[in-house]
Amino acid sequence: MDFTLVTDGGDEGECDDLGVAQLDLSSIRSRPKQLIRFLDVNGEELAELEVEMTYSEKLMKYFESDIDE
Structure with a gap:
């Protein structure tokens, strides 16, 4: 996912x-909390944003069935 x-x-x-x-x-499946680092055009860090994301149970089952195939 891209952020601007x-x-x-x-x-x-x-x-x-x-x-x-x-x-x-x-990476969300194994680590729901993520630290996102925003970089400028020179690669210098501007900001950090900590987010926590989870997937629905239905989507997790889809991922698991996709791995089994």
């Missing part, structure tokens, strides 16, 4: 990209 950190567009609605981050959704 942007400036507040205010009333004009214009915003600038400050940095980007990625999250590998396959």
